[in-house]
Amino acid sequence: MSTSLEHVYELEPRIKVARARAGVLLLIISDALAVIAVMAGSQYLRALNTEGQYKVAGDYAPSFVAGLLVMIGLLLSGVAFYLWDRKASKAGETGQSLFLLLSLLIMLVAAVGETWIGATLRYGVPIQAYESAHLLITWFTAIHLWLAVIIGILLGGRILRGRVAGGHEFVAEVTGYWWYYTVVASILLWLFASYLT
Amino acid sequence: MRSTTDSTTVAVDQRPSLFSSLFPSVVSGIVIGVIGAVIAGVLVNKVTTAYSPDMVPNDNAVAASVFIAWVIFFMIGVGAFNGIFEWGFGRNELTPAEEMHMAGKGQGLWRYFRYTTDHKVVGLQYLATTLVLFFVGSLGAFSIRLEQSRPGALFFNPSTYNTIVSMHGIIMIVATIIMITGPIGNFVVPIMIGARDMAFPRINALSYWLLFVDVPVILSTLFLGGFQTGWFGYAPIADQQLTPGQMSYDFFIIIFAVSTTIAAMNIMTTVLVMRTRGMTWGRLPITVWGVFFSVALGLMAFPFFLMVQVMVVLDRVYQTSFFLAASGGSNFLYEHLFWFFGHPEVYVIVLPALAVAAEIAVVFARKPVFGYRLIIASMLGISILSVIVWGHHLYTSGSQDPLNIPFMLDTELISIPTGIFFLALVGTFWRGKIWVTVPTLFVFAVLVNFVIGGITGIYLADLPTNEILHGGMFVTAHFHFTLVGAGVFGFFAGFYYWFPKMVGKRLNPMLGQLHFWLFEIGFVGTFLFLFIAGLQGEPRWSANIAAPFVTANTIASLFAILIAASVFVAIYNVIYTLARGEAAEANEWGGKTLEWTVSTPVPLENFEELPVVTSLPYTYGEPVPAAEGRVPATEGGVEGVQPQIES
Numbered sequence: 001m002s003t004s005l006e007h008v009y010e011l012e013p014r015i016k017v018a019r020a021r022a023g024v025l026l027l028i029i030s031d032a033l034a035v036i037a038v039m040a041g042s043q044y045l046r047a048l049n050t051e052g053q054y055k056v057a058g059d060y061a062p063s064f065v066a067g068l069l070v071m072i073g074l075l076l077s078g079v080a081f082y083l084w085d086r087k088a089s090k091a092g093e094t095g096q097s098l099f100l101l102l103s104l105l106i107m108l109v110a111a112v113g114e115t116w117i118g119a120t121l122r123y124g125v126p127i128q129a130y131e132s133a134h135l136l137i138t139w140f141t142a143i144h145l146w147l148a149v150i151i152g153i154l155l156g157g158r159i160l161r162g163r164v165a166g167g168h169e170f171v172a173e174v175t176g177y178w179w180y181y182t183v184v185a186s187i188l189l190w191l192f193a194s195y196l197t
Numbered sequence: 198m199r200s201t202t203d204s205t206t207v208a209v210d211q212r213p214s215l216f217s218s219l220f221p222s223v224v225s226g227i228v229i230g231v232i233g234a235v236i237a238g239v240l241v242n243k244v245t246t247a248y249s250p251d252m253v254p255n256d257n258a259v260a261a262s263v264f265i266a267w268v269i270f271f272m273i274g275v276g277a278f279n280g281i282f283e284w285g286f287g288r289n290e291l292t293p294a295e296e297m298h299m300a301g302k303g304q305g306l307w308r309y310f311r312y313t314t315d316h317k318v319v320g321l322q323y324l325a326t327t328l329v330l331f332f333v334g335s336l337g338a339f340s341i342r343l344e345q346s347r348p349g350a351l352f353f354n355p356s357t358y359n360t361i362v363s364m365h366g367i368i369m370i371v372a373t374i375i376m377i378t379g380p381i382g383n384f385v386v387p388i389m390i391g392a393r394d395m396a397f398p399r400i401n402a403l404s405y406w407l408l409f410v411d412v413p414v415i416l417s418t419l420f421l422g423g424f425q426t427g428w429f430g431y432a433p434i435a436d437q438q439l440t441p442g443q444m445s446y447d448f449f450i451i452i453f454a455v456s457t458t459i460a461a462m463n464i465m466t467t468v469l470v471m472r473t474r475g476m477t478w479g480r481l482p483i484t485v486w487g488v489f490f491s492v493a494l495g496l497m498a499f500p501f502f503l504m505v506q507v508m509v510v511l512d513r514v515y516q517t518s519f520f521l522a523a524s525g526g527s528n529f530l531y532e533h534l535f536w537f538f539g540h541p542e543v544y545v546i547v548l549p550a551l552a553v554a555a556e557i558a559v560v561f562a563r564k565p566v567f568g569y570r571l572i573i574a575s576m577l578g579i580s581i582l583s584v585i586v587w588g589h590h591l592y593t594s595g596s597q598d599p600l601n602i603p604f605m606l607d608t609e610l611i612s613i614p615t616g617i618f619f620l621a622l623v624g625t626f627w628r629g630k631i632w633v634t635v636p637t638l639f640v641f642a643v644l645v646n647f648v649i650g651g652i653t654g655i656y657l658a659d660l661p662t663n664e665i666l667h668g669g670m671f672v673t674a675h676f677h678f679t680l681v682g683a684g685v686f687g688f689f690a691g692f693y694y695w696f697p698k699m700v701g702k703r704l705n706p707m708l709g710q711l712h713f714w715l716f717e718i719g720f721v722g723t724f725l726f727l728f729i730a731g732l733q734g735e736p737r738w739s740a741n742i743a744a745p746f747v748t749a750n751t752i753a754s755l756f757a758i759l760i761a762a763s764v765f766v767a768i769y770n771v772i773y774t775l776a777r778g779e780a781a782e783a784n785e786w787g788g789k790t791l792e793w794t795v796s797t798p799v800p801l802e803n804f805e806e807l808p809v810v811t812s813l814p815y816t817y818g819e820p821v822p823a824a825e826g827r828v829p830a831t832e833g834g835v836e837g838v839q840p841q842i843e844s
Contacts, residue, residue, distance in 0.1 A: 006296075008297065022466040023397060023400075023462055026466060027459075028384055035774055037534060050527045053524055111557060126517075130525065136517070157285035163686075
């Protein structure tokens, strides 16, 4: 993202690249800790099983098959992004935009799918701890996917304006960091939710 | 790095229309934010009523929608999303003219009320907000001391009293978290490392405006029934609070966590990659190290605080059961996640304050810093240890009995790096030709207060004494000696030290000394007597004091009058200085860090040419500057003092 004064006073390209990498990686670290907080909290409740009420008869997890389809979609989205990013990260290249479009489309479908999974959870109140954990994990994942969609749309806009090549190739690299992180974190959360089940 | 254009005197000379002045600005932010919040509240009220079997709206859902809409629409109104949109869909990068306009060039004081990217503007915005939060928080403190000055319910019922204590606590915690990393981290640190701005100026502005919108969120609790959970917001009390005032607390923390996380990312990135040539890690000023460790800790601790508040919101809005034992939840989950944040948070506050104290000690001792590497290593040691000691807050809870002894031992280990830090601070002053100024007085107070706070902390770290002292006034007095005695006094040391550079005017030293002595005597007196009340067995969270504790509390309240007086002296000093204060010199104190090499007020681009650093900024050894303790500035630095850079 453009910052003040760097167009008035040149900022060395290596600093621009290092800045983008550092910023995204630090955000990933912070978000990964939030993911760990969710998983640690859920596992803690499972281990405590307070008053034997952690999971009672009738409690259920989100659909496994629907979740599996979302995760397969995420993997494909990550691969498609990689195919775009591999070329776009090189100087003077914009990558093959079709792959980015494909990646974005699959991510969009995955986000819609995860939202549908969350919206169709018909848990009766009060929601038991087991179902509470599933509800949180499902919506936490959905928010991450929608965030990736927004980033993908912004990136798509930048490509349409021709602002990825010509000194801005690192944009492809650092958005890739977040994209792959989203895929990995979502899959980990889904695997963890399956383990809870 | 060179100037690529001389068109910095851009078209900002054109007189803007009233509309372009107000949009985007804080005015349009508030207007659009309020409209969005009202619409969201009405809609969710109707929807939740329609879906409720009893035709009753879900107050918590309404409160949540209002807070979320307030933040999003305020940000639209203030122009926070413009940059994101331009990043994705703009045809070109910003022109130099647009860039200077964004940085506030030619906008006078109005730039402080807009989404301005200049780090100095953001730093001063943080400073003003910090002082306002301190004032609001101190009103709570004085209300507490008033209520506890005599036995019986004097002014408040227990519920109101608990809300006041809770609000005082969380507002002061937030104020102390931002007090150095906000104003000094934004204004001073980039100049100290030789940068023209922060790494991400737009995100910098975003972090401030998120804090700005957060203030009304916590104050809204006064109209929503308050919250009585204390600053830690313990669940399941937080779940079971009947009024939506608790939601104000939860969203206050969620928004603050987001603000702090992106601010931490920005400051860390700035220090990691924006340092000028020659500014190696071994030449970084101590303040920069302190701020860096503080925000790094914050970056790692805040996600836990954020997520635990999200869980409370889910419990309240959707009736999940993260913390309700009857449905398989556990209060221990809250306590662990909270204190995993809560203990590092103490060092998020204290580390930069100690670093500022060390920075100032060197300048006013006028001798080389004692153990620069020891200071950095001790701050690193404190940072690492601080994330593995949270369990000492749960000694008596019964959740982790087998781990109590390991937690006790690692807690006590912290006294080793802390002791090293103090050794270095005392060593710096030792045999120095100390120039006693207002900042120096505050540094001396840090030394005294933090020693008291640290030693009393050992009794709380030890299991046997903790069994007796936990949950009492002893704890209250201990953490006030730590957070206020070291943290806030360290902040005021920095405040008096950098105010001339930040504002361009010199605070009145006589009023500064009066502020200091009233504050220090009042503070030590108040909390020493609360130590006594704690040793007598007075519990915290008691609106009405019992007979055995009356004397100690009455004396503590009398001392608190001095603190109240000091607040008003400080306010008067700031207002008087802004109105009639003398202009400050470029190098007010003869400092050698880079911020003292630039003119006052600091130009928009900070440096005409980026400096090249050649040494540590603490190689003093020259005599004390003469002339009534004031140093005449020269072009290349200060007479008799070699600056950190080649002149």
